[in-house]
Amino acid sequence: MQTTYFPIQDLTSHSLPIYLSSIGYDYMEGHMHRPEGYGRYQWVHTTTGEGELSLHGRLYSLPVGHGMFLYPNVPHTYYPKTHLWTTEWLSFDGKDIAQLVDAIGFHSSGVYQLDHLDQFKTYLREGYRLATSTNQYSTLDMSSFLYNFLIELIKNVKPLHKTSRSNQYDKLQPVLLYLDAHYAQPLLLETMAELIHVSPQYLCTLFKKVFNTRPSAYLNHLRINKAKEMMLTQPHKSIAQIAKEVGVESPSYFSALFKKHEHKTPNEFILLHRPL
Known part of the structure; x- marks a missing residue:
């Protein structure tokens, strides 16, 4: 049986970073033509049959286990390719939603292959239960659910056509893993x-596009984070020892670098976080 729900939006909803606009499952889709798009973010995945999406002048098949993530106000059309096409879906919005979905990894509208479809069927039904609850905290519960749903979603989908930013991040993965393992060593x-077979200049370009910083600045940030971990878990070590173990030979330079990143000295950081 088709199940849909459109919750009433109150002042609390609109002040939240993310809130539910609609949710549905076992939904029999028809021909949907939206030349001006839809006013909310949407996730729709196929549970039976097959659909087709027209987006940015291209056609995408949506068989079972495939879904579409659609940004607001992006023109699109979708329709059944088989006699029966059923989906599960939700739409959402929020005060900080644009930054949130981009930070999670959905940088634009697109089509994805979804792993563990049955798991997401369970998620959608739990979302419906929360949305229709009369609990006074249901709006907050639903906001929390949506946040976790999107995180699980990005971890369990494969984009059929990666965005340039996704490709750039994937390209940098060997470098990021190498830095995490060798941050204490002098690094050129x-x-x-060489790890990703590019020129040093292009490596800097990739870091700028993905992290908005240079490789050296990324490494310094990593070293400071590792130092903070040591300060809290290895209190017997001196600041000079910790500096050396994260790859900074000069204690004075380490202190200056630490203050630049944390806006406090190493000793001030220790006093702030260690119990009496």
């Missing part, structure tokens, strides 16, 4: 670039 830009 050329060494990092």
